[in-house]
Every structure is written in structure tokens, then in C-alpha cells.
Amino acid sequence: xxxxLPEDLVTEILLWLPVVSLxxxxxxxxxxxxxxxxxxxxxxxxxxxxxDNRGNLLSFDMSNEVFLKTPKPDDVFLDExxxxxxxxxxxxxxxxxxxxxxxxxxxxxxxxWLLLEVGVKDSWTKLFSIGPFTDxxxxxxxxFWKNDAVLFENLDGQMVLYDPSTxxxxxxxxxxxxxxxxxxxxxETLVSVNGRK
Numbered sequence: 001x002x003x004x005l006p007e008d009l010v011t012e013i014l015l016w017l018p019v020v021s022l023x024x025x026x027x028x029x030x031x032x033x034x035x036x037x038x039x040x041x042x043x044x045x046x047x048x049x050x051x052d053n054r055g056n057l058l059s060f061d062m063s064n065e066v067f068l069k070t071p072k073p074d075d076v077f078l079d080e081x082x083x084x085x086x087x088x089x090x091x092x093x094x095x096x097x098x099x100x101x102x103x104x105x106x107x108x109x110x111x112x113w114l115l116l117e118v119g120v121k122d123s124w125t126k127l128f129s130i131g132p133f134t135d136x137x138x139x140x141x142x143x144f145w146k147n148d149a150v151l152f153e154n155l156d157g158q159m160v161l162y163d164p165s166t167x168x169x170x171x172x173x174x175x176x177x178x179x180x181x182x183x184x185x186x187x188e189t190l191v192s193v194n195g196r197k
């Protein structure tokens with residue numbers, strides 16, 4: 001895990017976990033690696049873990065201090081036509097975004113899946129697909145906004161909003177270097193980050 005996340009972040013996470021939770025960790029997947037962003041929703045921290053070709057969602061229940069593994073849907077498997085996935089939060093649930101190439105490898109689309117219950121493989125539901133895009137105009141998903149809208153970064157470093165109800169993309173007046181934009185979600189709370197009132 002330290003190869004994928006910054007070392008200081010891994011250290012901070014490990015310092016907060018009880019020893020019992022750390023011992024459980026190696027039982028989840030002895031030869032898996034993790035990658036990508038992690039998500040936090042409803043008391044669960046989740047990220048993608050790979051130990052086979054399909055990968056799984058690995059979630060840590062903060063309240064009960066247990067790990068849960070959720071296999072990806074049967075329709076999602078990594079091969080020559082589906083080679084990239086990432087997870088985001090959508091309406092307080094975990095969303096899986098899957099990049100899928102057409103057989104000619106000239107166009108792509110993104111399939112959007114929603115996990116209704118962590119730990120239950122059959123609770124994945126495919127919501128919609130976005131695209132097709134030609135490979136040289138492939139936008140990078142950043143996350144979700146209101147009403148299932150998806151925020152992307154295009155190859156020019158501009159933020160773009162996709163509305164699945166109208167299937168339209170709107171350029172937003174937010175620019176950055178290519179692959180520099182990120183979407184950071186937060187939840188307001190009355191609990192102090194430092195543990196003090």
C-alpha cells in the first residue's frame with residue numbers, strides 16, 4: 001500500500017488503527033495491491049484492491065473496525081476493452097466508473113455503476129453510460145455533482161460538466177494544466193478534526 005499512497009498518509013492512517021484491526025488487514029487479501037483514490041461515505045473508507053484480474057472494492061468500516069470486500073460486478077472485468085476503473089461518491093453511495101473501448105479501439109465510453117450495499121456483489125446497479133468519445137478527446141472523470149452530473153477534465157485542462165439527463169457536456173470556466181484538476185469532497189461536521197471542542 002505504501003507504493004500507491006504517500007508514506008506520511010499511510011503512517012497517519014496506521015497510527016489511528018487499533019492493533020487488532022491491523023492484524024485483520026493481512027487476512028483480507030495476502031497478495032493484493034491498492035490503487036487510486038479512496039472514498040469515504042457512511043462511515044466506510046473504500047478503495048480499489050487488485051489481487052486478480054477483476055479487482056475488488058476494499059472497505060474499512062470505521063465504527064466496527066472490520067474490512068469488507070465487495071467484488072466488482074460480473075459485467076466489469078479488465079481486458080483489452082475495459083482497462084481502467086475508479087471509484088467516487090455519488091449520492092452517499094460508492095460509484096464505479098469503468099472506461100470501455102469499442103472493439104476497433106477508436107472510441108471509448110464510461111459505464112457508471114452504483115453500489116447499494118457494501119460487501120454485497122449483487123447490489124451493483126448500472127446507472128448509465130457516457131460517450132462515445134474518440135480516444136484523442138477522452139476526458140478524465142473527476143467525480144460527481146448534483147443530480148448525478150459528472151465533472152470531467154478535458155485534454156486542455158478545462159473542467160467540463162456532463163448532464164446524464166440531457167446527455168450534454170458544458171464547458172465550465174475552470175482551467176488548469178492538463179491532468180492537474182481534482183475534485184475534493186467534504187462533509188460538514190461539528191466534530192473537531194483535532195478531537196477537541
